[in-house]
Amino acid sequence: MTAEKEANKAKVIEVLNKARSMELHAIHQYMNQHYSLDDQDYGELAANMKLIAIDEMRHAESFAERIKELGGEPTVEKAGKVKTGEAVLDIYVNDAAREDDTIYAYNQFIKVCMDAGDIISARLFERIVDEEQAHMNYYDNTAGHIKNLGPTYLAKIAGTPSSTGPSKGFVTNADSADA
Numbered sequence: 001m002t003a004e005k006e007a008n009k010a011k012v013i014e015v016l017n018k019a020r021s022m023e024l025h026a027i028h029q030y031m032n033q034h035y036s037l038d039d040q041d042y043g044e045l046a047a048n049m050k051l052i053a054i055d056e057m058r059h060a061e062s063f064a065e066r067i068k069e070l071g072g073e074p075t076v077e078k079a080g081k082v083k084t085g086e087a088v089l090d091i092y093v094n095d096a097a098r099e100d101d102t103i104y105a106y107n108q109f110i111k112v113c114m115d116a117g118d119i120i121s122a123r124l125f126e127r128i129v130d131e132e133q134a135h136m137n138y139y140d141n142t143a144g145h146i147k148n149l150g151p152t153y154l155a156k157i158a159g160t161p162s163s164t165g166p167s168k169g170f171v172t173n174a175d176s177a178d179a
């Protein structure tokens, strides 16, 4: 393999690992917010937060799989520290900002992949950036509801179910359990 090819591969692995560490941070941040919202009895908000954390886990895995395919080593480092004890409005304002930063970064990473001639990694980023946009829209809408309706909106959410239904795992899957 030529030196140029190797250098291009290294650049792609670098952005895939940057993205993976952002995903690992998001997973931990959203899990923490999920428990906090559940504790405060905002069931519907807690359930959606759990589902978004699971989306981020899929993203972290997809990036790791592509890194392995390219012969790299997936990072285990989180991109930042997990904030705890945030107020409900702050959760949504901060998460919308995080998703917006992620969308911007992944668009830059798509360019890096294209310049390096790696269309497969570019396509992976394209698929994932669409999901980050869906997360951002949801966080932004929720922040808007809390800002505009405040306690009225939160009172409507209080006591709603926090169940996300059966989740698929090694032990638990849709056929065998409803945990």
Ligand SMILES: [Fe+2]
Pocket (backbone or CB within 6 Å): 023, 026, 055, 056, 059, 060, 128, 132
């Ligand atoms: Fe993600």
Ligand SMILES: [Fe+2]
Pocket (backbone or CB within 6 Å): 026, 056, 099, 131, 132, 135
């Ligand atoms: Fe996201």
